[in-house]
Amino acid sequence: EDQVTQSPEALRLQEGESSSLNCSYTVSGLRGLFWYRQDPGKGPEFLFTLYSAGEEKEKERLKATLTKKESFLHITAPKPEDSATYLCAVEDTGRRALTFGSGTRLQVQP
Amino acid sequence: NAGVTQTPKFRILKIGQSMTLQCTQDMNHNYMYWYRQDPGMGLKLIYYSVGAGITDKGEVPNGYNVSRSTTEDFPLRLELAAPSQTSVYFCASRGTARLNEQYFGPGTRLTVT
Numbered sequence: 050e051d052q053v054t055q056s057p058e059a060l061r062l063q064e065g066e067s068s069s070l071n072c073s074y075t076v077s078g079l080r081g082l083f084w085y086r087q088d089p090g091k092g093p094e095f096l097f098t099l100y101s102a103g104e105e106k107e108k109e110r111l112k113a114t115l116t117k118k119e120s121f122l123h124i125t126a127p128k129p130e131d132s133a134t135y136l137c138a139v140e141d142t143g144r145r146a147l148t149f150g151s152g153t154r155l156q157v158q159p
Numbered sequence: 160n161a162g163v164t165q166t167p168k169f170r171i172l173k174i175g176q177s178m179t180l181q182c183t184q185d186m187n188h189n190y191m192y193w194y195r196q197d198p199g200m201g202l203k204l205i206y207y208s209v210g211a212g213i214t215d216k217g218e219v220p221n222g223y224n225v226s227r228s229t230t231e232d233f234p235l236r237l238e239l240a241a242p243s244q245t246s247v248y249f250c251a252s253r254g255t256a257r258l259n260e261q262y263f264g265p266g267t268r269l270t271v272t
Contacts, residue, residue, distance in 0.1 A: 053201075083260060092163075092249050092263030093202070136201060145190055145209060145253075146217060147261065149201035 051076045053150035055137050061156045062127055070122040070153045072137030082120050083147065084113050085136040093136055096122075127157045161185055163264035165250050171270045172240045180235040180267050182250030190253045191233040192261065193217075193225065195246040202249060208233055240271045 052075040062068055074082065081100050085093035097106045099115040106113050110131065112123040122135055134154045138147040166181045184191065189210045194202035194217075204217030208227040222244060224236040233252075237244060247268050251261040 055201075090266075092251075092265050095260040095262070098260060138202075144215075146192065146204055146207050147202075148204075148218075149194075151199070151201040 051139055051141050051148040053137055053139055053148055055135075055150035055153050057153060058151070059154045059156070061158065062124075064128055064157055064159050065126045067123070067125045067127070069124070070135055070155070072120040072122070072150055073118060074120070074137075074139045074150075076139050076141040076148075078142035080140045080142050082115055083138045083140070084120070084122055085138065087134045087136055087152070096135075124155070127155075129157045129159050131155065132157045163250055163252055163262050165248075165264040165267050167267060168265070169268045171272065172237075174240060174242065174271060176240050177236070177238050178240070178269075180237070180248055180250075180269075182233045182235070182264060183231050184233075184250075184252040184262070185231065186252060186254070186262065187230060188252035188262075189230065189255050190261075191227065192251040192253075193223070193233070193235045194249045194251065195219065195244075196249060196266075197246050205235065205248075237269075242271050245269060245271045 054073045056071045084096040087093045097113040102117045134152040136152045138149040163184045192207040193205040203219045206225040208214045247266045250264045253259045253261045
């Protein structure tokens with residue numbers, strides 16, 4: 050059974066204070082790892098897909114990395130508009146569906 | 160291009176009532192999904208479909224039914240609603256290319272009392 054664990058559950062940062070969110074996963078065969086952003090009262094919004102260990106992707110202040118057991122979402126010099134819940138999900142080679150973690154609620158204070 | 164649309168946005172049901180949550184996508188995606196999200200939790204897969212006429216169970220299918228008669232529509236049926244089905248329901252779709260991302264609808268907030 051696929052499992053995804055995200056930490057911390059919640060994170061409060063000051064504007065400009067960089068940090069990282071962790072996503073640990075267990076799958077029988079990894080097809081891909083996904084990061085989504087979710088704002089309150091809305092559906093998840095796609096950020097990144099990572100395919101293989103060592104891969105990195107960047108978008109504005111966000112950078113996602115992948116190893117064989119975990120992924121990190123690095124946030125550099127965050128702004129209040131980066132406040133959201135960040136969800137990690139994996140797709141294994143057995144089916145075309147995602148298994149999600151519980152998310153990290155990020156709050157960036159001005 | 161509206162993407163994934165869901166109706167209704169909000170609904171309150173009494174225990175034992177039934178209802179259908181509607182989901183439509185206009186991106187010609189073959190894959191469609193239904194998730195539920197409880198407060199402070201991630202998304203749990205209820206059912207999914209890889210094309211018209213084909214559906215399969217996810218992690219939490221009990222108490223729900225689905226059908227997929229067209230590529231665009233993937234309704235979720237709740238029979239005999241129970242308080243445990245109080246949740247936010249999200250529909251999603253994706254294309255068939257390798258590792259296409261899923262596009263999510265805005266959600267339906269359901270309360271069963």
